[in-house]
Amino acid sequence: MVKIHERKFVSADPDKCVGCQVCEYICSLTKEKAFNPLKSRIRVVRINQLINLAVTCRLCEDPPCVAACPRESLTQSEETGLISVDKDKCNGCGWCIEACDYGAIMLHPENKVVYVCDLCKEKGEPQCVKWCPEEALEVTTSDVLAQKARITAVKKLFQEAVKETQKAT
Amino acid sequence: MGLGMRLWLENSKPKIDPFDPENPLVVANGPISGTMWPTGGNGHTFVSKSPQSFGLGEAKAHGTFGTELKRAGYDAVIFRGKAEKPVYVWIDDDSVQLLDASGLMGKSPGDTEDAIREELGDYYIRVAAIGVAGEKLSRMACIINDRTRAAGRTGLGAVMGSKNLKAIAVRGTHDVTVAKLDEFMEYVKEFHERMKGPATQKYRTLGTPENVLVHNSLSCMPTRNFNNSRFEGAEKVSGECLNEKYLAKIIGCSSCAMRCEHTCVVPEGPYKGTMTRMEYETLWALGPYCGVDRLDAIIKGMELTDYYGMDSISAGVTIGFAMDCYERGILSQKELDGLDAKFGNAEAMVQLVEKIGKREGVGDLLADGAKFAADRIGKDSYKLAATIKGVETTGYDLRCLKTAALGFAVSFRGADHNRHGAYAFDVKGKVNRLIAEKGRGKLVRDMEDVYNLIDSFIVCKFSRGTYYKELPDMAKLYTLVTGFVTTPEELKKAGERIENLAKIINLREGLSRKDDTLPYKVMHDPIPDEGPSKGAFVTQEELDLLLDDYYESRGWTKEGVPTLEKLKELGMDDLIHIIYQ
Numbered sequence: 001m002v003k004i005h006e007r008k009f010v011s012a013d014p015d016k017c018v019g020c021q022v023c024e025y026i027c028s029l030t031k032e033k034a035f036n037p038l039k040s041r042i043r044v045v046r047i048n049q050l051i052n053l054a055v056t057c058r059l060c061e062d063p064p065c066v067a068a069c070p071r072e073s074l075t076q077s078e079e080t081g082l083i084s085v086d087k088d089k090c091n092g093c094g095w096c097i098e099a100c101d102y103g104a105i106m107l108h109p110e111n112k113v114v115y116v117c118d119l120c121k122e123k124g125e126p127q128c129v130k131w132c133p134e135e136a137l138e139v140t141t142s143d144v145l146a147q148k149a150r151i152t153a154v155k156k157l158f159q160e161a162v163k164e165t166q167k168a169t
Numbered sequence: 170m171g172l173g174m175r176l177w178l179e180n181s182k183p184k185i186d187p188f189d190p191e192n193p194l195v196v197a198n199g200p201i202s203g204t205m206w207p208t209g210g211n212g213h214t215f216v217s218k219s220p221q222s223f224g225l226g227e228a229k230a231h232g233t234f235g236t237e238l239k240r241a242g243y244d245a246v247i248f249r250g251k252a253e254k255p256v257y258v259w260i261d262d263d264s265v266q267l268l269d270a271s272g273l274m275g276k277s278p279g280d281t282e283d284a285i286r287e288e289l290g291d292y293y294i295r296v297a298a299i300g301v302a303g304e305k306l307s308r309m310a311c312i313i314n315d316r317t318r319a320a321g322r323t324g325l326g327a328v329m330g331s332k333n334l335k336a337i338a339v340r341g342t343h344d345v346t347v348a349k350l351d352e353f354m355e356y357v358k359e360f361h362e363r364m365k366g367p368a369t370q371k372y373r374t375l376g377t378p379e380n381v382l383v384h385n386s387l388s389c390m391p392t393r394n395f396n397n398s399r400f401e402g403a404e405k406v407s408g409e410c411l412n413e414k415y416l417a418k419i420i421g422c423s424s425c426a427m428r429c430e431h432t433c434v435v436p437e438g439p440y441k442g443t444m445t446r447m448e449y450e451t452l453w454a455l456g457p458y459c460g461v462d463r464l465d466a467i468i469k470g471m472e473l474t475d476y477y478g479m480d481s482i483s484a485g486v487t488i489g490f491a492m493d494c495y496e497r498g499i500l501s502q503k504e505l506d507g508l509d510a511k512f513g514n515a516e517a518m519v520q521l522v523e524k525i526g527k528r529e530g531v532g533d534l535l536a537d538g539a540k541f542a543a544d545r546i547g548k549d550s551y552k553l554a555a556t557i558k559g560v561e562t563t564g565y566d567l568r569c570l571k572t573a574a575l576g577f578a579v580s581f582r583g584a585d586h587n588r589h590g591a592y593a594f595d596v597k598g599k600v601n602r603l604i605a606e607k608g609r610g611k612l613v614r615d616m617e618d619v620y621n622l623i624d625s626f627i628v629c630k631f632s633r634g635t636y637y638k639e640l641p642d643m644a645k646l647y648t649l650v651t652g653f654v655t656t657p658e659e660l661k662k663a664g665e666r667i668e669n670l671a672k673i674i675n676l677r678e679g680l681s682r683k684d685d686t687l688p689y690k691v692m693h694d695p696i697p698d699e700g701p702s703k704g705a706f707v708t709q710e711e712l713d714l715l716l717d718d719y720y721e722s723r724g725w726t727k728e729g730v731p732t733l734e735k736l737k738e739l740g741m742d743d744l745i746h747i748i749y750q
Contacts, residue, residue, distance in 0.1 A: 018428045020421035021233075025205035029354070034344030035204050036240065037293075049317060049432040049444065050418050109342055133207075133361060133426040 007061075007081035008139045010042065010117060010126050012054040016136035019044050019052030023128035023137060030120060030127045038109055041117040042128050054128070054137065057083060057104040057117040065116075068099035074114075082121070087113045170227060170624040171667040173197035173216035174674065176245055177225075178744075183677050187220035187324075188306065188331040190251035196238070196297070196337065197246075199627035201650055203239035203345030204353070207360050209646075210236045210424035212627030213297075213314075219323040220308045221483075221538055222558035222583045224675040224684075226323035230297075231629055232315035233423045237295040240341025248332060257285065257298075257336035262343065270335035275301060277476040278313035278336075285338045298336035299326040300478025305528045306330050308537040309483035309561070313475060317430065317446040318422070321480040323560055323582050324538075348652025356649060360635055364426045368634030372429040373419065377449035378408030380564070381457070387596065388702035389566040390453065393460045393512045394486075394493040395555055395690040398566040399698050402462025411447060411464055422629070429631050435465045440519075445472040450586075453564035454485025455522070459492055460512030467515075470522045477526025483538050486561035488521045490539040491531070493553045499546060506530040555688040558583035558680065567691045569702035570595040571605045575715040576613045578685045579729075581671035587630065589616040603702070605711035610719030618664030625667060666739050668723070669731050673741075676748050682729045685716055 024040035032039045042056035059081035066074045066083065073089035074096060076082070083105070090113040096105050097114065105116040119139065120126045129137040155162050173195040180193045195216040201209035213235030219226025238246070241262050248258070255270040273281050282296040296314060303310035303326030310326030311319045320326075347353045363369075371379055384390035385403040392400040404410065415435060421428030435443040445468055455461065455470040474481035488510075494500040495510045502509060506524065508531075510517045524532030535542050539554035539561055555562045560583025567574040576591030577584050586592055591613045595602035600609070622643060623630055636642040640657035647655045675684075686692075687707055695706045720727060724735035736745050 018418070018420040020425050020428060021423045022205065022207075022426060025210070025424060028344075029205065032344070033350075034346050035210075036342075036344045038240075038342050039344075049420055049430070049446065050434070052420060131361070133364070133421075134428070 005061075005141050005143045007059050008119070008141055009059040009081070010056050010119065010129060010137055011058070011140050011145060013136045013138070014051070014053050016134045017044075017052045017054055018134055018136070019046040020133065022131055022133055023054050026127045026131040030123065041106075041115065043103065055102055055104060056128075058102060059083070064099040064101070065096035065105050068095040070095060080119075082118050083116050084118070085114055085116065087111070090114055170197070170199075170214045170216070170229070170627065171621065171663070171670065172245055172625065173214050174225065174227070174667065174670055176247055177216045177218075178670070178674055178677075180247055180249070181218065184679060185218060187218045187223065187226070187328055190332065191249060192218050192328060192331075194248040194325065194328050194332065194334075195245055196248075197244060198235040198239050199625055200647065201626050201628065203236050204347055204650060205357060205424050206353075206628070206646065206650070207357065207364055207424060207426035208422065208629035208632045209626060211422045212629065213238060213320075214624065214627060215312055215320045215325045217325050217328045218678065219325070219560070219582065220306075220327050221324045221540070221560045222680070224558060224583075224678045224680045225581050225671050226325050226328070227582050228311065228320035228322045228325055229624060229627060230312070230314055230318040230320040231422045232318035234295045234297050234314035234318075234339065235627070236423050237339045237341045240343050240345060241339050242341065242343055246337075248329075248334060250332065252333040255333050255335050257338060258334065259289065260337065260339045262341060273335050274304060277301075278478050279316040279475070281336050282314075282316065285336060289338065291340060294338050294340050296336050296338045298478070299329050299334075300476060300526070302477045302479040302526050302528075302536065303327055303330035304335070305536070307479060307525070307528065308541060309480045309487065309525075310478055311480045313478055317432075317475055319475070319480070321482065322585065324480070326478055347650045349649045353649040356646065361426045363635040363637070364632065366635075368637075369427045369632065372631045373427055375408040375412055376419075376429060376431045376447070378411050378431070378447060378452050380449040381407045381452065382409070383596070384564065384566075387569070388696060388698055388700040389569050389596070390457055390564060391555070391562070391566045392457045394458065394489040394553060395566070395688070395694060396493070396512075397698050398569065398696045398702055399700060400457040400460075400462070402460075403457065405462045406452060406456045406464055406467065408449070411452070415447075415464060415468060417444070425629070427629075427632060433468050435468050438465050440465045440469040443469045443472050445475060447471060450564050451481040451485065454482045455488070455518060456485075458485050458489040458564070459518045461515045461518050462513065463515040466519050469519050473519065473522045473526060477523075479526060480561075482563055483561040484522055484525055486555055487525065487535050487539045487542065488518055490542065490550075490553050490555065491521065491535055492517075494546065494550055497553070499548050499550050499553075504531060552689040552693070555690060556584060557687060558684050560584045562688060565592050566696065566702070567687055568694075568696050568707060569705040570602050571707065571711065571715070572600055572602065572609045572612055574605075574687060574691065574707050574712070575609050575719055576616070578687055578712065578716065579613065579719055581668070581675055584688075588620055589613050590620060590630075591616055603705055605707070605715050607714070607718045609715055610722040613719055614668075614722045617668050618661055621664040621667035622660055625663075662739065666741060669736065669739060669741060670744070672725070672729070672731055673744050673747055676730060682716065682727075685729060687712060
């Protein structure tokens with residue numbers, strides 16, 4: 001059956017992200033009641049002054065972290081795509097961390113079990129998205145990202161025509 | 170900042186040489202550090218004896234370093250002594266080690282940061298480092314973190330270099346929290362909103378380079394080493410032009426909700442690919458002050474000051490001084506390594522930055538700043554050196570900004586706009602900027618007290634406009650973070666104490682009223698340009714009037730010494746013995 005992808009995840013727009021770490025602070029506060037980027041589910045990477053991006057779990061369709069876990073501690077919700085960690089089973093071996101291409105699942109510095117973004121399910125919405133001063137973060141699906149990319153590409157292809165229409169309206 | 174100053178005072182001997190191993194170098198963050206308070210989480214300050222002023226040296230930077238130091242568990246760190254070989258210090262929470270830095274010598278602060286992360290195997294380690302200028306004890310050397318954030322003023326990079334200390338690397342893993350978390354977060358939310366509003370618009374849009382055209386229109390932009398106060402090439406180096414042609418992205422420091430860092434890239438020409446952060450002061454110093462109207466060259470010069478690790482304001486002002494010496498025949502082309510260093514020669518400016526950074530050729534003469542260069546050159550060249558307490562002045566023509574002139578003269582760390590912001594009264598037309606009159610002392614005093622608090626909290630000065638009620642807002646913030654219920658009056662007093670502490674330090678080190686003065690040209694060469702400031706300069710009588718008024722409003726003697734009553738009133742009895750035997 002053909003079905004629209006409904007799994008939502010937090011995505012950062014590289015054009016808007018400025019590397020300010022507000023997302024890290026609000027994440028660690030929400031989840032750990034403390035300001036500590038080391039405990040944030042979303043991490044900021046600054047390659048140089050121009051290249052900044054916040055990275056977190058993308059709720060992969062076929063998540064390598066789940067596949068890599070030898071202890072079956074990780075499971076993915078069929079409905080939402082969220083990865084959940086069974087804290088009793090996880091022994092912090094780190095196979096999932098190695099399997100994730102995005103560094104989105106991490107070992108907790110104190111609990112010694114892995115943790116990953118859960119879209120702040122207890123709050124109803126991801127707090128990083130709510131707080132991002134640049135509105136660089138959004139909760140979105142891969143289909144919507146693809147749609148937006150296509151629209152941007154077509155607008156660029158037809159720059160002149162787009163300007164004309166804007167003038168007309 | 171206040172804490173750093175106090176720690177420096179308690180751990181140093183009077184009249185110590187800045188390069189004596191026993192001159193402590195203090196780095197401190199503030200009470201807000203490590204929290205998500207917008208701009209408040211991320212600052213740090215270095216304090217030591219300045220090799221430029223031989224008084225209190227102090228410089229701040231923002232970015233990510235201060236917050237990491239806080240999470241490692243430190244409010245302040247004091248460096249003393251001198252390593253036998255070049256080292257860097259690795260602060261990993263409670264573990265502190267000195268590691269070999271011989272492989273890092275000669276590297277820029279940015280490359281040092283990369284190399285240390287690689288060596289220690291953690292890409293989130295934060296580093297503050299010196300460049301070649303600091304290694305070679307240039308008195309304008311600074312300390313840089315996050316590639317482009319400089320603790321720039323008063324030459325503290327040279328103090329670090331004198332200790333054979335190449336870098337400070339930090340990793341902090343601890344939690345930071347505040348006393349009243351829920352109310353604090355409500356307040357954070359409110360300030361996030363305020364920061365989207367008009368109070369920060371300048372910094373989020375054109376940035377401080379907006380000042381170029383504003384200052385130029387008021388004839389208060391020192392040009393060609395104070396030979397003029399307006400620049401015919403201002404349009405070409407304006408913030409508007411910079412943003413249109415060179416701005417690549419505006420980024421932010423840790424926890425900031427404003428973002429101000431204008432990262433610029435040169436898209437074409439001889440300096441193609443140059444990337445650096447631009448602000449008004451540095452643009453002005455390397456541009457109009459040297460008569461240079463090419464932004465690509467200014468951006469290149471700025472990148473080089475970051476690469477070698479030096480205060481770009483001091484570098485630009487010193488190059489303007491050298492160009493003035495050249496045009497007046499005090500320095501020959503031969504003495505300038507063959508450079509035709511006339512005002513406006515952009516390539517010569519870039520080459521001089523490079524030479525100063527490396528202490529190469531004439532760069533050795535200039536690397537300690539305009540005052541030291543003038544002392545070596547002689548021939549009355551001191552008249553051309555735009556320094557106060559040995560520290561190069563900044564982009565305000567004090568001849569026609571007389572409230573600012575007072576602020577600059579009394580600033581405890583030498584020529585500086587950042588200790589008082591008194592230029593705002595003049596530039597915004599709140600006072601008659603062309604006259605000196607009673608009452609300016611109080612204006613400067615009140616601003617200094619607030620700035621001392623801003624710098625001790627440490628919050629970013631660019632955010633100062635978001636504290637709509639100033640002291641009451643700051644008192645609320647301090648209370649929520651620390652849990653110590655604090656009134657605006659108590660805070661104001663703390664700001665006043667810091668200023669008195671700074672004064673006590675400078676008096677102990679031998680500075681006095683005669684050092685609260687202005688550059689020679691500001692007091693002798695009237696502004697020649699047609700326009701609103703024509704003919705303006707500051708006479709000795711005017712300066713004396715301003716100083717008397719300021720000292721009186723501070724409760725200090727005519728000589729600028731805090732009185733016994735004042736120190737007792739402020740609860741500073743324990744420091745009285747330093748200035749009263």
